[in-house]
Amino acid sequence: MATVVRLARMGRKKRPFYRIVVTDSRKRRDSGWIESIGYYNPLTEPETIKFDKERLEYWKSVGAKLSDRVKRITGETLSK
Numbered sequence: 001m002a003t004v005v006r007l008a009r010m011g012r013k014k015r016p017f018y019r020i021v022v023t024d025s026r027k028r029r030d031s032g033w034i035e036s037i038g039y040y041n042p043l044t045e046p047e048t049i050k051f052d053k054e055r056l057e058y059w060k061s062v063g064a065k066l067s068d069r070v071k072r073i074t075g076e077t078l079s080k
Contacts, residue, residue: 002026005059006067007040008033017041020051020070022059035059040073049073 002025007018009030018040021033037059038051051074060066066074 003034003059003062003064004067005037005056005064005070007069008036015043017043020056020074022064025065047073 003022004025005020005022006029008021008023009016009018011017019033019036020038020040022035022037023031023033027033035055037055038049040051041048056074
């Protein structure tokens with residue numbers, strides 16, 4: 001199974017917030033996920049980002065890919 005760490009949209013119309021989730025890459029954006037490891041709210045000032053670094057590192061170690069947006073908001077350019 002190819003896993004990916006990406007954002008799942010929550011919230012209501014024009015007021016989104018996102019969960020940072022681990023899911024099968026073949027599933028749709030908001031469909032079932034394996035684990036939720038944090039959240040991201042772009043509407044607060046400053047933006048709210050909270051995630052479990054240990055779980056993110058675990059999923060990367062077992063081969064999960066990070067989406068471009070998740071790489072950007074978690075600052076994962078350090079690892080490579």
